[in-house]
Amino acid sequence: MTEQIAPAPPGTRASLPRRESRARRVGRAATPLLWIGPAIALIGVVVLWPVVVMFRTSFQHISPDGFVLGSAGGKNYADLFHEPDLKGVLTRTVVWVVAVVAVTMLISLGLAQLFNERFPGRRVARWALIAPWAASVMMTSLVFRWALDANNGVINVFLHDVGLLKSFNSNQADWLGRPWSAFVWMMVVAVFVSLPFSTYALLAGLQTIPGELYEAARVDGASRWRIYRSITLPLLRPALLVSALINVINVFNSFPIIWEMTRGGPGFQTSTTTTFMFLLKQSYIGESAAMSVLNFGLVIVIVLVFLRATRWKQQVT
Amino acid sequence: MATVVTDAPPASHRRGATARARSGRRLTPRKVVLALAAYAIAMIFVLPYAEMIIAALRPPRELLDRGYLPKHVDWSNFTSIWKTGFKDNLGASLKVAGGGTLLVLLVAMPAAYYTARRRFRGRAAFLLLVLATQMFQPAAMLVGIQREFISFNLPSPLLSLILVNAGFNLAFAVWILNAYFSSIPAELEEAAMVDGTSRLGALGRITLPLALPGIVTALIFTFIGAWNELLVALTLTLGAPDRQRPLTVGINNYIGQYSIDWGHLFAGSVIATLPVIALFALIEGKVVGGLTAGSIK
Numbered sequence: 110m111t112e113q114i115a116p117a118p119p120g121t122r123a124s125l126p127r128r129e130s131r132a133r134r135v136g137r138a139a140t141p142l143l144w145i146g147p148a149i150a151l152i153g154v155v156v157l158w159p160v161v162v163m164f165r166t167s168f169q170h171i172s173p174d175g176f177v178l179g180s181a182g183g184k185n186y187a188d189l190f191h192e193p194d195l196k197g198v199l200t201r202t203v204v205w206v207v208a209v210v211a212v213t214m215l216i217s218l219g220l221a222q223l224f225n226e227r228f229p230g231r232r233v234a235r236w237a238l239i240a241p242w243a244a245s246v247m248m249t250s251l252v253f254r255w256a257l258d259a260n261n262g263v264i265n266v267f268l269h270d271v272g273l274l275k276s277f278n279s280n281q282a283d284w285l286g287r288p289w290s291a292f293v294w295m296m297v298v299a300v301f302v303s304l305p306f307s308t309y310a311l312l313a314g315l316q317t318i319p320g321e322l323y324e325a326a327r328v329d330g331a332s333r334w335r336i337y338r339s340i341t342l343p344l345l346r347p348a349l350l351v352s353a354l355i356n357v358i359n360v361f362n363s364f365p366i367i368w369e370m371t372r373g374g375p376g377f378q379t380s381t382t383t384t385f386m387f388l389l390k391q392s393y394i395g396e397s398a399a400m401s402v403l404n405f406g407l408v409i410v411i412v413l414v415f416l417r418a419t420r421w422k423q424q425v426t
Numbered sequence: 427m428a429t430v431v432t433d434a435p436p437a438s439h440r441r442g443a444t445a446r447a448r449s450g451r452r453l454t455p456r457k458v459v460l461a462l463a464a465y466a467i468a469m470i471f472v473l474p475y476a477e478m479i480i481a482a483l484r485p486p487r488e489l490l491d492r493g494y495l496p497k498h499v500d501w502s503n504f505t506s507i508w509k510t511g512f513k514d515n516l517g518a519s520l521k522v523a524g525g526g527t528l529l530v531l532l533v534a535m536p537a538a539y540y541t542a543r544r545r546f547r548g549r550a551a552f553l554l555l556v557l558a559t560q561m562f563q564p565a566a567m568l569v570g571i572q573r574e575f576i577s578f579n580l581p582s583p584l585l586s587l588i589l590v591n592a593g594f595n596l597a598f599a600v601w602i603l604n605a606y607f608s609s610i611p612a613e614l615e616e617a618a619m620v621d622g623t624s625r626l627g628a629l630g631r632i633t634l635p636l637a638l639p640g641i642v643t644a645l646i647f648t649f650i651g652a653w654n655e656l657l658v659a660l661t662l663t664l665g666a667p668d669r670q671r672p673l674t675v676g677i678n679n680y681i682g683q684y685s686i687d688w689g690h691l692f693a694g695s696v697i698a699t700l701p702v703i704a705l706f707a708l709i710e711g712k713v714v715g716g717l718t719a720g721s722i723k
Contacts, residue, residue: 166573
């Protein structure tokens with residue numbers, strides 16, 4: 110590192126024999142590797158190599174206890190596409206991602222606006238907001254599962270108190286027992302745990318909008334809604350885009366909510382592709398790898414679309 | 427970059443901000459309504475965790491009661507849980523989260539420092555690689571991770587979990603540290619070196635202390651991420667003994683085939699969750715900058 114940063118102390122470098130200069134040039138080119146090499150190695154082993162293994166596995170014939178029995182050709186993919194539940198799983202995944210992210214972003218826009226206002230106790234109120242972000246999603250989901258208990262879950266107790274629930278232990282009270290109501294409640298939990306990050310990202314975006322713009326608009330007599338539409342929303346675009354993308358990735362890959370609340374069942378009726386992949390993995394490893402490859406491809410498509418929309422190069426350089 | 431903005435708003439904002447702050451002192455009716463709405467929303471956000479505590483404190487006899495609060499408070503779940511293997515799970519989680527965090531810092535700090543200070547061939551490619559890893563989560567390649575680590579055959583699944591958690595949290599740490607190192611002028615280090623300090627001395631005495639908020643943020647965020655991780659832990663610790671199973675897996679074991687030990691499940695969740703929420707509150711304002719990788723400017 111010294112070659113690049115500090116000027117060589119007199120008498121050391123200059124007196125080295127000439128023929129070493131080539132070795133030194135090689136050394137100089139390798140210097141960055143000393144600093145970023147460990148990071149590349151870690152990414153390579155943990156993030157990149159599993160992708161290769163996953164592709165390879167998707168073409169292997171593997172016994173449920175993990176032994177490779179030979180090549181499977183495209184059979185894993187054929188099996189996957191003939192899976193009667195796949196269509197439902199894919200449809201649910203799209204509903205899950207689109208609905209959760211759209212609702213999250215809409216509510217976050219409101220929350221960010223609210224928590225950007227000055228009022229006494231704002232700091233404490235913001236701390237409360239982070240709880241679902243810091244807590245493990247698994248434990249939050251378990252609380253909701255408990256609160257939705259058909260016999261005495263607090264949500265049911267509350268719905269009973271306000272007259273929306275007629276009787277406990279009824280079909281209506283068993284929210285997680287019916288696929289669609291279970292799925293809707295799980296989307297509620299997914300929105301709940303996604304709100305803190307989105308709100309904070311939009312808050313950070315709001316804080317970068319210069320106050321002068323608002324003052325100028327007010328001087329010009331613009332209405333509150335007009336100011337929001339013509340100044341806030343357009344300037345919030347980058348924050349909106351990036352938090353929407355991060356939410357799409359998180360929600361798409363989300364496992365704990367569905368796993369803890371319904372285990373993806375009954376059958377696969379509340380599964381998305383992520384939980385479907387996990388359930389397949391327990392007995393059909395090759396087919397599960399094929400599902401993983403499909404998931405991975407979907408993530409790549411989403412990311413590429415986003416990179417195009419935001420031009421990552423501007424951030425990196 | 428958003429971090430820097432949140433910490434110290436540029437001078438151009440300040441006049442507007444103080445003007446707004448002055449008008450903010452007055453409690454207009456609108457402000458009162460907004461504040462009440464915000465408090466109500468804040469309440470909703472902590473309610474599930476309040477319910478977690480309430481459920482953990484319910485005596486077993488009142489577990490099926492339909493009241494919002496139990497009639498008696500019973501701490502026995504918090505004492506008897508230590509006989510259920512929970513202590514081993516806690517130890518395993520501390521090892522995974524602690525080891526993962528240490529590894530992330532050791533790997534991310536040099537990379538972030540070098541990319542902040544130097545322009546070299548491959549720098550953009552490296553940063554793109556880091557950015558790309560942030561877009562991927564273990565769930566998208568779980569089968570690959572499982573098969574790879576089976577073939578590695580490491581002595582303990584905790585080692586595998588340390589590696590996986592470090593790998594997937596690296597991007598956040600690199601980005602946030604890069605932003606901090608970039609915001610510290612290189613002239614400060616050079617000035618110290620002119621005064622006779624070595625390069626490492628300048629790093630240790632000038633740069634690292636100035637970047638400390640970023641380092642602490644990376645540290646806490648990585649720790650919490652590894653602490654809360656479920657999917658990979660569930661996959662890589664199949665059939666492992668309690669002392670090799672982190673909390674998330676251990677707490678799942680209170681869910682039996684036919685009945686759920688809710689008392690211990692929530693007592694364990696409270697112990698695992700409350701410290702983490704408190705830690706997160708420390709870095710609350712700085713996390714977004716690392717996650718959005720400087721695209722909110």
